[in-house]
Amino acid sequence: MSNAHQHQAQNPKTYFGGCHCGKVRYRVDVDLSAGSNTCNCSICTKNGNRGTIVKPSAFELLSGEEHLTDYQFNTKSVHHLFCKHCGIRSFGRANIPQIGGEIVSVNINCLEGLSDEELAAIPIIRFNGRDDDWSGTAA
Numbered sequence: 007m008s009n010a011h012q013h014q015a016q017n018p019k020t021y022f023g024g025c026h027c028g029k030v031r032y033r034v035d036v037d038l039s040a041g042s043n044t045c046n047c048s049i050c051t052k053n054g055n056r057g058t059i060v061k062p063s064a065f066e067l068l069s070g071e072e073h074l075t076d077y078q079f080n081t082k083s084v085h086h087l088f089c090k091h092c093g094i095r096s097f098g099r100a101n102i103p104q105i106g107g108e109i110v111s112v113n114i115n116c117l118e119g120l121s122d123e124e125l126a127a128i129p130i131i132r133f134n135g136r137d138d139d140w141s142g143t144a145a
Contacts, residue, residue, distance in 0.1 A: 018064065023117040025089035025096045030070030032097060034112050036060050042114050042128045047135030049079065049086055053095055056130070057111040065097070065110040081138070084111075 017037050024031040042058045044050065070089070077086040084100040096116035100109050114120070114128065133139075 021117045021119070022068075023096055023112065024070070025073075025092050025094040025116065027089060027092035027094075029073040029091055030089050030094075030096055031068040032112075033066045033068055034060060034097075034110075034117075035064040036112070038114065038120075038124075038128050040129075041131050043111075043131040043133055045133040045135040047080075049077075050135060055095060056114050057098075058114050059105060059109050059111050061106070062099075062108055062110055065112065 017039070018035040019037065020033060020035050022031070022033055036058050038058060040058075042056050044056055049055075073089050073091060074087045075090040077088065078084065079086075083102055085098055086095060087098050088095045094116065095113055097110055097112045100111060101107055102109065114125065
């Protein structure tokens with residue numbers, strides 16, 4: 007599997023993140039230099055989500071499971087989780103065999119401590135989720 011799909015590259019760093027109101031908090035180990043992704047499916051397009059994909063073992067939900075609401079559609083392979091108080095989608099869970107099976111997609115805009123310059127420097131991989139094509143192309 008290529009780095010375009012799994013962002014657990016050579017030099018992972020620990021980040022903390024969560025929703026806007028702070029009820030959902032997590033820790034994730036990821037090498038952001040391996041890239042982030044956008045998707046053209048209907049929900050990601052409307053939300054403007056920019057994620058990074060990790061295996062569940064690299065993600066720990068620290069608090070807020072009880073504050074999450076799950077939205078699924080189409081193939082129901084993705085759990086589009088959002089805080090039921092502030093509405094922010096800070097991460098989601100999925101099982102998509104084409105990109106590694108069980109994954110967690112973390113919204114990099116919800117990670118703490120990243121400057122605008124650091125965010126701008128993270129490569130972007132574009133997924134064609136609208137057509138269930140997860141091969142990914144570099145932007």
